[in-house]
Amino acid sequence: MTAFMPVTVRFCDNKTMLVSSVAGAAEALRHQWPDKTAPGYLEASRLVTLAVDGICCQRIAFDAFTRAAKQQNILVDRPKSRAHDWLDAVASP
Template identity: 80%
Template structure:
């Protein structure tokens, strides 16, 4: 089981990567991003490095990572699974 809900990123070179752990987030930060100088990316890189070292909460670092990816329009939208659609239909009035 993964530590976080997986997110899929599409990089500038059109490659995709599924990220669900701090190690994968650190690898993804080394790939081709649209703007590696943006404040969101810089903060995410700092927090992921601290989380890998064990001096930062992994949840905070992963949230910063996904926020930076969202700001640069790199998140790939995944369609809902059949089970998720079924559960949404059961729960809705």
């Protein structure tokens, strides 16, 4: 089981990567991003490094990673699965 819900990112060289852990996020941050000087990227890189070292909460680091990917438009949107629809139906009054 993965640590987080997997996200897919598509880099500038058109390669994709499925990321579901802080270690995966650290690897993804080494690939080609549109702007590695953007504040969101730098913050994600800092937090992921701290999380790998055990100093930062992994959830915070992974959220910073996905936020940076979304800001740079490399986060691939995936349609919700049918299971999400079933859970939504069960949870609604």
